[in-house]
Each structure stands twice: as structure tokens, then as C-alpha cells.
Amino acid sequence: MRRIFITGGTGFFGKSMLDYRLRHPDWEWAQAEWIILSRSPERFVAVHPQLANQPGVSFAAGDVRDFAFSQGPFDAIIHAATSAVTTLSDAEMTSVILDGARHVADFAKAAGCRTILFTSSGAVYGPRTTPASESDACNPATAYGKGKLAAERMLAETGLDVKIARCFAFTGPYLNRGIHFAIGNFIQDCLDGKPIIINGDGTPLRSYLYADDLVKWLFTILERGEAGRPYNVGSAEALSIRALAEKVRSALGANNEIKVLGVPTGEAPSVYVPEIGRARQELGLVEGVPLEQAILRTCNGV
Numbered sequence: 001m002r003r004i005f006i007t008g009g010t011g012f013f014g015k016s017m018l019d020y021r022l023r024h025p026d027w028e029w030a031q032a033e034w035i036i037l038s039r040s041p042e043r044f045v046a047v048h049p050q051l052a053n054q055p056g057v058s059f060a061a062g063d064v065r066d067f068a069f070s071q072g073p074f075d076a077i078i079h080a081a082t083s084a085v086t087t088l089s090d091a092e093m094t095s096v097i098l099d100g101a102r103h104v105a106d107f108a109k110a111a112g113c114r115t116i117l118f119t120s121s122g123a124v125y126g127p128r129t130t131p132a133s134e135s136d137a138c139n140p141a142t143a144y145g146k147g148k149l150a151a152e153r154m155l156a157e158t159g160l161d162v163k164i165a166r167c168f169a170f171t172g173p174y175l176n177r178g179i180h181f182a183i184g185n186f187i188q189d190c191l192d193g194k195p196i197i198i199n200g201d202g203t204p205l206r207s208y209l210y211a212d213d214l215v216k217w218l219f220t221i222l223e224r225g226e227a228g229r230p231y232n233v234g235s236a237e238a239l240s241i242r243a244l245a246e247k248v249r250s251a252l253g254a255n256n257e258i259k260v261l262g263v264p265t266g267e268a269p270s271v272y273v274p275e276i277g278r279a280r281q282e283l284g285l286v287e288g289v290p291l292e293q294a295i296l297r298t299c300n301g302v
Helices: 012-023 041-047 090-110 143-156 182-192 211-224 241-251 277-283 291-300
Strands: 003-007 033-038 057-061 076-079 115-121 161-167 196-198 230-233 258-260
Touching: 003 090, 012 033, 012 211, 033 041, 041 057, 076 090, 076 211, 090 115, 090 143, 115 143, 115 211, 143 161, 161 211, 182 196, 182 241, 182 291, 196 241, 211 230, 211 277, 230 277, 241 258, 241 291
Parallel strands: 003 033, 003 076, 033 057, 076 115, 115 161, 161 230, 196 258
Antiparallel strands: none
């Protein structure tokens, strides 16, 4: 039986993987043993017993920067641990990303595992007014983006087979609707019958890939991606923040007021959207769930 170690296994990515595993028992990776790193396994088991108590799933307790090494060997490691909290100091964010990646690389060598999938981010490209291609220069502007790029480069020097997934924006049942994700905020506003508030001018362009597609893409990159060659992970279907609010409202059959608080500046809108030609052409990856269905599934937990 194959064994896989997953960091970040109790966040949005990890819960989406566990949920997909639960619903697809014939999936080849559902036959593998999964060891999930968590700072509080007991709390995760209590809150998500159906996900946590699957046969072949167990937990290791610890912080990604200093967890005790689990006994190997492992066939693969998925390193997806990164805080989604924007209130972390720049130094702490950098430590979680870079020190965590370094510790995971040391663990891989100790556990006899050569293959790591690192979930990087579209933030490595920095602010843009056009969709981002893997061949574009990286000019990150945030501690998060800078840390992800530094971790990519550090991992590339370890001699391990490091697969890189540059992840953009997503939606799904386990998305936290109470933090800084526009699609989650808009969905929750509709469900609560509240006005949808757009603090900016509504013109920035974004795109969203559904959680099931995210899982398929990540495991395909793990299995067939070329080591050291980044792959963008996300949807190429761009829409403005204002159009997203309208799409969410329409999909949920709501009539909430949309309040746009900002005034257009006349400048080109910011764009956080990937070009995904490399993933399509080299790995055959596709966007399987249209956005309207993704919104409905996010609400219905399917």
C-alpha cells in the first residue's frame, strides 16, 4: 500500500482532499494510507469526524516548522500548510512558509521520500493587469508571495523531485466564508439576506476553480508533473468582482442589493487569473465544474 504524508491537511485544501477521498472510494489514492499533519488533531476529529475517521487516515500532531518526523517510508508528500490569516506579521508568515518548507524537505530525506508536491501560489507573480503565465517574471509584493517564491527556489535546491503547483483562487464546501475571500463573503451575504458589500470599485478580475477540480489537478501534478516546472492551478474564466457578486446572487436565486463603495479610477483593473495552457497541454487538465454549479455545490456541500 502506498503511503502519503500531507501538511495543511486540515485546511481548505486538505479538507477538500479528504472529502474527495471519502466520496470516491475507488480512486487509486483512496487506497493509499494518508498521514495528516495537524496542530490539533483532536479538534479536527471532533469537528469533522466523517472526514477524519476514514479507514487508512491517521494524524500526526505538530507545527509544520518543527513536527516530529513520522516513520517512513513515504511514496509522496503534499506540502500544503500555509496560514490563510492575513493578520500574521510578515516575519511570522515568512517563517511558516519558508521554515516549514525547509523542515518538510528534511523530513522527506529522513523518511526516504523523493517526491514532494509543493502548493505555491499565484501571488509569486505579483500585481498584474493581465493573466499570469508560468513563463512570466515573478515580482511578488507581499510577504506571502515572497515566501512562496523563496520556498520554491529553496526546495529546487534540495535534490528532491519537487512538483510545484501555483494555486490561484477556489471555491468549495470547506471555504471559510468569514475571511478575505470575495466569493465566500458574497455567498454568505446571500444566505444571510444581507447586502453584498464591495469595498473597491468592483473592476478587479478574478477566477475560481471548484474544489473537486483542485484535488484532481493537484494529484495529477503530483503523479505526472515535471519536477521543478511550475504549473498554474486555477480557472481561466475571468470575471470582475462586480460580475462575481451578480453571478453568486443569480446562482442562489437571491435579490440582495449590491453596494459598490469604491469609485473607478480609470486605471487598468488588477488581474488575479492564471493562464493554464501548460496544465491543459502537458497534463490534460480541464475545468470540470462551471462557476454557477461551483457556487451551488459550495452551498450544498456536494
